[in-house]
Amino acid sequence: MKSYAVDISKSASAATIVFEALRQAIIDGELEDGMPLRQDEIAKTFNTSRIPVREAITMLEVQGFVSTQRFKGAVVAGLSRSDASEIFEFRALVEGAVIERAVSDISPEALARARGFFEAFSTSTDPMEWGDLNREFHYELYNASELKYHLKIINNSLDRVDRYLRAQITMTDGKARANEEHAAILEACEKGQASLASDLTKAHILGARDTLLEVLK
Amino acid sequence: MKSYAVDISKSASAATIVFEALRQAIIDGELEDGMPLRQDEIAKTFNTSRIPVREAITMLEVQGFVSTQRFKGAVVAGLSRSDASEIFEFRALVEGAVIERAVSDISPEALARARGFFEAFSTSTDPMEWGDLNREFHYELYNASELKYHLKIINNSLDRVDRYLRAQITMTDGKARANEEHAAILEACEKGQASLASDLTKAHILGARDTLLEVLK
DNA sequence: ATAATGCATATTGGATCCAATATACAATAT
DNA sequence: ATATTGTATATTGGATCCAATATGCATTAT
Helix, strand or coil, X not given: CCCXXXXXXXXXXXXXXXXXXXXXXXXXXXXXXXXXXXXXXXXXXXXXXHHHHHHHHHHHHHCCCEEEECCCEEEECCCCHHHHHHHHHHHHHHHHHHHHHHHHHCCHHHHHHHHHHHHHHHHCCCHHHHHHHHHHHHHHHHHHHCCHHHHHHHHHHHHHHHHHHHHHHHCCCHHHHHHHHHHHHHHHHHCCCHHHHHHHHHHHHHHHHHHHHHHHC | CCCCCCXXXXXXXXXXXXXXXXXXXXXXXXXXXXXXXXXXXXXXHCCCCHHHHHHHHHHHHHXXXXXXXXXXXXXXXXXXXXXXXXXXXXXXXXXXXXXXXHHHHCCHHHHHHHHHHHHHHHHCCCHHHHHHHHHHHHHHXXXXXXXXXXXXXXXXXXXXXXXXXXHHHHCCCHHHHHHHHHHHHHHHHHCCCHHHHHHHHHHHXXXXXHHHHHHHC
16 A cells, blocks of 8 residues: 555445534534534535434434434434433443453553553643543553454443533543542552452542532532 | 234335344345445335435434445445454443443343343354354343443444354354353353442454454454 | 414425446457 | 548446435324
8 A cells, every 4th residue: 555545435425524523513502402403504504414424413322422303313322410310330341341441452652651640630721621631631541452343332421421520630630630530540450450440430430420420419 | 002003204215224124234244345326226125215215315324324424325334454453442342331331130030031142042053143142142242231322332243244253153163262251151140249240241342353364363 | 362274385205207326248459 | 451530329327316215393182
């Protein structure tokens, strides 16, 4: 394969471009809960026809980001407190299991990258960055597990609660606390203490859920 | 709402009808791994146009049942042994957690229904029924947990390995063993022994994985 | 005044049409 | 003979068009 080659069959279709843009907009909270997604309007925004828009919406629907009613269209799907709480519990379960498996296989390079995200998180002053850095920190550790299916599902559940997660970090003393907990998790990983890393990760996630529920009350 | 009423907006669209039929065909193994899904051909089969077919295929893609390449189309996505193994581990993790939570809330009626499925499974001589009865048995127990998100994900991961699960039950002495294990799980649930039910469920799933990997080798 | 009806408009679901790409195969050059 | 080019066909992606349904508003009956 030449260096300048580009595989056209792997380039993004209009549908996936629209899908990813809408998903990001929902994750970021730019599109509020219950807001209807008008196919025509979105099509004009992306300078395309309604067909790719409809495919994007069906993708969002399957992943739970929007809910649609026949002939009425799609609206951004909100998460009730109890729904969000359940997803946090799910994350604690799965992420705890994944990091336990990953610890023995995290390369020094990955640990260094994780430390980089950790430090960037701790020194960042931009609340909009926090969510991403938090996510990259954790993901860098999980990724060594090579549990592709688990990772995909973790990513999806993170997407679903991303707004709440960011809200939790931003409000209260979430960031300071997350920082301490990240330090402890990272240290456990560096020392190869798998079950400790798992327990700390679970506590980290469940703690976030608790303060979140507290704040939202 | 009148008794004869029917909510048209809740009736199924062509896309979802096609989606569910194709998904079932893939789950049942009627469509073999790698088999291409021709939009035109499917459209004719369902007496509709390609548009709903394409939406159905994008739904299948999001859930991992098919993989598509731009301009080349979709093929039924196979599962490698290691992929299947990972999904069984995932199921053990999640189903174990869910039943542990469910046990205290399983109503006597649900226990009776579960016992019904258990007995139907144990006396059934039709291998095609086994998969469904197995699933309904487990699901009846999990359902008391009211962990909607967990249940949805369990269903999806079950769908993904359904073929392998059936193969495992059918081959070797899978059915006799499943039957014994079901009896133990049911008994633990009836006695309210949550952590025992969880351990038995995990062992049930991981055991199935082990014999499956053995057979496929 | 209020509720039911009818009509106009907006929006979605699906069908058809066109463009872009893939694929198979024939023709050609070396 | 083999590799390359060109061409015809099949298939997908996207655009446009039409039908079905929803929605808002005016009209009308009581």
